[in-house]
Amino acid sequence: MQALRILAKTWWVALMVLFCRAAAAQGYVVKLHDASSANAIIHEYGIELVDWTDPAPFYLFSIPPRRAGEILDALREDWRVDWVESELPVDSPGANTRSRGGTIPVVGSRSNLYDQNTHMLEQIGWDEGVALGGPTRTRVAILDTGIPFEARHLWEKSVAWLNTVDPGSPPIDEGNGFDDNDNDLIDEGLGHGSMVAGLIDQISPNSELVICRIADDEGESTSWHLIKGLVFSTLNEAQVISVSLGTPFEFRAVSSVVQWVLDRGVVVVAPIGNDSAPIALYPSANEGALCVSGVDDQDHRADFSNWSERADVSAPATGMASLWWDGTIGFWEGTSFATPLVAGTIAVGLSYCADLERDSLDDLLAETGDCIDELNPGYEGQLGNRLNFQRFVMRVRDEDDSDVVSLTISVNPFAIRGGTEGVGVITLSRPLDEALWVYTWVDGPGTTLGWVMVPAGSTRAEFPILTEWVGDSLGASIYVQAGEILSTGEFMVIP
Ligand SMILES: [Ca+2]
Ligand SMILES: [Ca+2]
Numbered sequence: 001m002q003a004l005r006i007l008a009k010t011w012w013v014a015l016m017v018l019f020c021r022a023a024a025a026q027g028y029v030v031k032l033h034d035a036s037s038a039n040a041i042i043h044e045y046g047i048e049l050v051d052w053t054d055p056a057p058f059y060l061f062s063i064p065p066r067r068a069g070e071i072l073d074a075l076r077e078d079w080r081v082d083w084v085e086s087e088l089p090v091d092s093p094g095a096n097t098r099s100r101g102g103t104i105p106v107v108g109s110r111s112n113l114y115d116q117n118t119h120m121l122e123q124i125g126w127d128e129g130v131a132l133g134g135p136t137r138t139r140v141a142i143l144d145t146g147i148p149f150e151a152r153h154l155w156e157k158s159v160a161w162l163n164t165v166d167p168g169s170p171p172i173d174e175g176n177g178f179d180d181n182d183n184d185l186i187d188e189g190l191g192h193g194s195m196v197a198g199l200i201d202q203i204s205p206n207s208e209l210v211i212c213r214i215a216d217d218e219g220e221s222t223s224w225h226l227i228k229g230l231v232f233s234t235l236n237e238a239q240v241i242s243v244s245l246g247t248p249f250e251f252r253a254v255s256s257v258v259q260w261v262l263d264r265g266v267v268v269v270a271p272i273g274n275d276s277a278p279i280a281l282y283p284s285a286n287e288g289a290l291c292v293s294g295v296d297d298q299d300h301r302a303d304f305s306n307w308s309e310r311a312d313v314s315a316p317a318t319g320m321a322s323l324w325w326d327g328t329i330g331f332w333e334g335t336s337f338a339t340p341l342v343a344g345t346i347a348v349g350l351s352y353c354a355d356l357e358r359d360s361l362d363d364l365l366a367e368t369g370d371c372i373d374e375l376n377p378g379y380e381g382q383l384g385n386r387l388n389f390q391r392f393v394m395r396v397r398d399e400d401d402s403d404v405v406s407l408t409i410s411v412n413p414f415a416i417r418g419g420t421e422g423v424g425v426i427t428l429s430r431p432l433d434e435a436l437w438v439y440t441w442v443d444g445p446g447t448t449l450g451w452v453m454v455p456a457g458s459t460r461a462e463f464p465i466l467t468e469w470v471g472d473s474l475g476a477s478i479y480v481q482a483g484e485i486l487s488t489g490e491f492m493v494i495p
């Protein structure tokens, strides 16, 4: 009897939930011509304003279903409304591809990841000296499922964060153990954002981060969450946005907000999709966005990657390791993970030349990439050239016409791994005709290390450092005549 009662009660609750769902007001995304008309619209139509993006002109209204038809017709005719569209789903293309976590701890030390990814890094021509060398730090936004709670090194680089899945909480990549979307996969999006963030951090270790958790643990998001993340990242001065989400349909909300972001000089990088089909998902297919296709470790199209003439560039999408949500190493495949390789490469490029012309980025990626058409018969011109990190960054650096030389100092992440010595790296913003002596210190300008010479025609010098300096600040300065400092750089030595 008890069991029956519980069953009956459960059945009644389930029916109520279904009923409430059916009756629940639907969200509509609206773009207004003028923000000042929002209040008048709410009152005139008797609808609820759920959320908005000041100063961007996007609004989320809630409209009761029984009046939706009539109100939508009127809104579409309203001269104050640019367009109105239902809040629509946008998902992580990776969420249903093969994934697994690992057992190798990676938090606190990137070197395990570099070891795992040796082939991938060689394939794209990555170079750590170049990656660490730009004189400015680029700000990269990651729109995904968040980052691991344990990843202190990423939180320390994060200058702003947003969580639209669980508003008010930090954007932690975590799962609830339930199959919320009823597809027989539990938390299939979990770890997706950690993987993307880990790859950005490997490719572009000096970048600052803006972290937006806009997709849930099932890898699901909506056009409104995407709007929130893109606007937030732009307002927080992200220069590059890596967004590993996609939909096969062209939504006005997505096209419109992507254009709003591009108009502000921000670079949007997105995956082509994993359907093994001749289509590019949006936002990668949006005009002005950079569309990334996926190749395997031999530069053949990854068997799941889509292809399209919209593809701007291809990058490895298989067999790479990154950060997993629980702080170990994760392995996952998908164009979602080719995307951060491109976003990270552009971030390094911008660290050498922050005012690079954004409109020509697709041409620069094509021009500096490696042609893989011969390896991919039948897909010629539909994957893009394969990303070449070093050639791209060097080409961007040549665009920088500033005369002043500046320096950065960093620690080679390959070098500090349990031994007693590491390698400090000094990189100049441009080569000089004569050798340059750079003054170095540790622990504030307290302890002089000595002078390090950057040879004529070179931009780089290395010097030994001790692991007992972990936690200390390592610094370098270029002096000009009369002891005046022209440029100085500092770097915290972390394990
Ligand atoms: Ca699921
Ligand atoms: Ca879940």
Ligand SMILES: [Ca+2]
Pocket (backbone or CB within 6 Å): 284, 286, 287, 288, 289, 290, 291, 310, 312, 362
């Ligand atoms: Ca494009």
